[in-house]
Amino acid sequence: MLYREAGDFKTSYAADEQTFPIRFDRNAFYVLVAVAFLLVPFVINNYWSNAVLLPFLIWSIAAIGLNILTGYCGQVSLGTGGFMAVGAFGAFKLMTAFPDLNIVFVVVLAGFITALVGMAFGLPSLRIKGFYLAVATLASQFFLVWLFNKVPWFMNNSATGHINAPVRTVFGQAVTGAAATPAAKYLFCLAILVALALVAKNLTRGRIGRSWMAIRDMDIAAEIIGVSPLRAKISAFAVSSFFIGVAGALYFTVYFGAVEVTDAFGIRVSFLVLFMVIIGGLGSILGSFLGAGFMVLLPILLKNVMVGGLGWPTDLAAHVELLVVGLLIMVFLIVEPHGLAQLWRLTKEKLRLWPFPH
């Protein structure tokens, strides 16, 4: 009753093929986007922007990127941290080499650079699969971090290995640097996230996305019916790396402003994004958001409840937080192996029938 698709008639192909074919979904999406763009920027403060929403938005982009590769195309990757580092260092080199280049182009170009690197590291996927591919991408993680740490050119000869993002503006508003307002940073990341999420959603519904899914479900059968594994796999690596590179560029320029490669883009990051994708739901754009929210926002929420709300000692709270998050991950994976997105799907089924379950 609450959620229904009955009576939602389409009279044209365009209406039938739109991104959200069900009216309820569509309206919910419009409301959400309107709130995110029109309401949140006016109520947001520094804490909400810099500590809560920015990481959520940026990790969502990374999670969508990895979901394209792992969830849609079935290629397990542990190189996310390395690819984010490519995006960050690409953005840094572009910003310092071309001071007049607009930050939007810097971020997009950093994404393209990462896409090229990702394609190169995706080549082994044509020969190896599964765990072996995971190990190959793990090698890329360690190689890229080592490279950015070792070669001084990438960090403009910084003595400590820290790279710093100069101040850049969009429409006269600073979006990087400490002086940027919380709303400007938030809107900048949100706009990029919404654009990229729509691209991802539509890619996965189209020919390319279907070729990825064909490869994922059974690569030999896909090849027999005419899907080129080379094109499907390399395009998945390219698109996925583009997203991850954009996430890395934003992570460095907007969120942190200064990063050091071993600290910010270590193997931890690769696992974090992989967990987001698995917990959120493989092969689901919504799942990427849910997974990013779970992994980024839940620890902050727990900390604030335990330390700020209940007044517990900080070390006890930190340990309990690890316990609770770990336990929830296990519970979710046992109760719902298909992730949070599947929970939402089941909820929708229930809501369709409610209040008449038979």
Next chain:
Amino acid sequence: MRLTRTAALALATALTAGPALADLNFPSLSYRTGPYASGGVPFADGYADYFTLLNERDGGIGGEKAVVTECETAYDTTRGVECYEQLRGGQPLVLQPMSTGITYQLIPRMTEDKLPLLTVGYGRTSAADGATFPWVFNFPATYWDGASVAIKYLLDESGGSLEGKKIALVYHNSAYGKEPIRTLEKLSEKYGFTLTTIPVDSPGQEQKSQWLQIRRERPDFVLMWGWGVMNSVAVSEAASIGFPMDHFIGIWWSGAEPDVLPAGAGADGYKALAFTGVGDHYKFYDDLRQYVTDAGKGAGDGSSVGTVQYNRGIFAAMLAAESAKKAQALAGHANITPEEMRDGMEALSLDAAALEALGMTGFSPEIAVTCQNHRSAGKGMMTQWNAAEKKWVVLTDFIEPDNDVIWPLVEEDAAAFRAESGTVQRECPAG
């Protein structure tokens, strides 16, 4: 949906709760969990205990209670940023993040927000140039001072010349560990020793290959810039390859009890720099015992009292408290703001008489901060581990670093920062 709503509600309540604005707010960015907790716990305990002492004995600072709220960073930059965003609303008088990575995040943010940042013996060395970094302080010493003091000590040990000697630097492969390299390179040109740099990736539990390299190359001396578990592993590895421990010198963050105890008798003779005294025989400890630890008001379980990192926590808190006193004297009222606190830090001067009054003679170096120089004198002393008695022994007096090598490097790096960030030096009164 309900979950998110509860979440938002809980977050909102958590954010509105903060310390009362009338008190002096000294938040502590501590790390009692994670791979670096062995150093983080005693430091945080010492920091909190010293403010407890002031509150119990003197009724606060200038009549105002000092409040220490802790925020757990786990030595993680993301959490450090989150903590900062949470704490900045409460107008903290000074923040001490105890992490070089977090320091680099906080320098632009706190400069923008006009809040003072104090990094005691860590952080960005070129912040010593107070004209470029008005809100950042790194007294009493920086990593470059540490490198210089260590080399000076080795010069003395080797009869005044390091010509042709081989010195290896084992360092934490992060901003922190890379800090001394530039200074050591300059010093190697000056004194004619060869420098080998050997990185150890964080957290540093695996160092077999690094110590194999040391065994092969047989350097005369090994310096170490390590932190957390990396220290104890390095000391154990050095002992197991039979490296002469008295030729192995750690920076002050590599010279605490948890670093040497695991290696047992093998660690005997290992040396480390220090900028605070070791042990619990200083005069201020009488009051600390009476008012805090024996009264059951200590922040920890008491086991760390008198250890190296605990003393550092005490020292860091003392610097903050003395700066606040100075700021109160300058401002003429007790309830100071962060901006007045900054002026107090810049005017901080602790001479022998002041240290005597604090009961800290020999515990703390003399401090004199000026507008140009935010690092004071940069002196450090050498300590050595006595494994039989399980305690650190002070070997030297406070040694002065090679200022004619370090200060040009500081100015060079500060100039690079100004060019990069587009800031200018402010005017400092001459003198």
